[in-house]
Amino acid sequence: MEAGAGARDEAGAAVAIEGLSHAFGELEVVAGLDLAVPPHSVLGLVGPSGCGKSTLLEILCGLREPSAGSVAVGGERAAAARLARCAFMPQRDLLLPWYSALDNAALALRNRGLGRAEARRRAGELFGRFGIAGFEGARPDRLSGGMRQRVAFLRTLVAGKPVLALDEPFAALDAITRAEMQEWLAGALREDPRTAVLVSHDVEEALYLCDRVAVLSARPGRVVAELQAPAPRAADRLAAITDPAFVAAREAALRALREGSR
Numbered sequence: 001m002e003a004g005a006g007a008r009d010e011a012g013a014a015v016a017i018e019g020l021s022h023a024f025g026e027l028e029v030v031a032g033l034d035l036a037v038p039p040h041s042v043l044g045l046v047g048p049s050g051c052g053k054s055t056l057l058e059i060l061c062g063l064r065e066p067s068a069g070s071v072a073v074g075g076e077r078a079a080a081a082r083l084a085r086c087a088f089m090p091q092r093d094l095l096l097p098w099y100s101a102l103d104n105a106a107l108a109l110r111n112r113g114l115g116r117a118e119a120r121r122r123a124g125e126l127f128g129r130f131g132i133a134g135f136e137g138a139r140p141d142r143l144s145g146g147m148r149q150r151v152a153f154l155r156t157l158v159a160g161k162p163v164l165a166l167d168e169p170f171a172a173l174d175a176i177t178r179a180e181m182q183e184w185l186a187g188a189l190r191e192d193p194r195t196a197v198l199v200s201h202d203v204e205e206a207l208y209l210c211d212r213v214a215v216l217s218a219r220p221g222r223v224v225a226e227l228q229a230p231a232p233r234a235a236d237r238l239a240a241i242t243d244p245a246f247v248a249a250r251e252a253a254l255r256a257l258r259e260g261s262r
Ligand SMILES: Nc1ncnc2c1ncn2[C@@H]1O[C@H](COP(=O)(O)OP(=O)(O)OP(=O)(O)O)[C@@H](O)[C@H]1O
Pocket: 024, 027, 029, 047, 048, 049, 050, 051, 052, 053, 054, 055, 056, 091, 219
C-alpha cells in the first residue's frame, strides 16, 4: 500500500493482541492476553499494581517485544510499525522542565520533522481547545497538575498517531481536577475519536471514559473480566456514573478486581 493512503486509512487503526505473554527474566508479568480494540474505540485496563499494565502499553507501542504472542496495530505487527502508529503518554508526565508549555507541546511535531516555528504555531493553535490558552510561555513548574496533564496530553495528540496509549493520565490529580479532566477528555474524544488503550487504577474512570474495560488479575496479569461500559464518554458525567446500569457495571468490575487480586 502506498504510504500516504496508508496513513489515511489508519486514522482509526484497530489493535489486536493475541496470546500475549511477557516475562522479565524469571518474572512472568502478563500471561496469555487476548484483547481487541476496534477502530475509534477505547479499551480500559484496570488491575492491581504490578500486574503488567504499563509493560503491556510499552509492548503495544513497539517499545518492547513480547516474550510470546503478537500485537498488531492497524494490521502491522513489526515493532517499528507499532511505534509509528501509537502515541504513548507515560505514567509520569515527563515534560521537559526547561521548556515552555508551548515548546513541550510542540516537541512531538518537531520529532516529526517540522521546524520550530511551524511546530509552535500548530501546537499553539490547540491551547485554547485544551483550556490552557495564556500559559504557552509558562514552564511546567509554574503549571498546576491538571494543566501539566493537558500539555502532556496535547503533545500526545499532536503526534498525529492513530492510536493513543494512555498510562494513568490522571492518577496524580486531586478528585475535583480529576473529574474535570475526565469530562474534558470525554469531550475531546467525542470531538476527535481515536483508538485508545487507557490504563487506570480507577474502575469508575475507566468505565466512564472507555467503551470496554478489561480487568486484569494480579501478576502475571490475565484478563479475568471484560465489561461493556453503559454510557461511554457521556456529556453529563455525573448522570452517567450514577445511572443504575453504571453502578452495576462498577460493582461487577470491582468484584472481578477483588477476585483476581487473590
Ligand atoms: N524493565 C523492567 N525490568 C524488570 N522488571 C520490570 C521492568 N519493568 C517492570 N518490571 C516489573 O514488572 C512488573 C509489572 O510492572 P508494570 O510497571 O508493567 O506494572 P503496572 O501494572 O503498570 O503497575 P502499576 O499499577 O504500579 O503502575 C512489576 O513487578 C515490575 O517490577
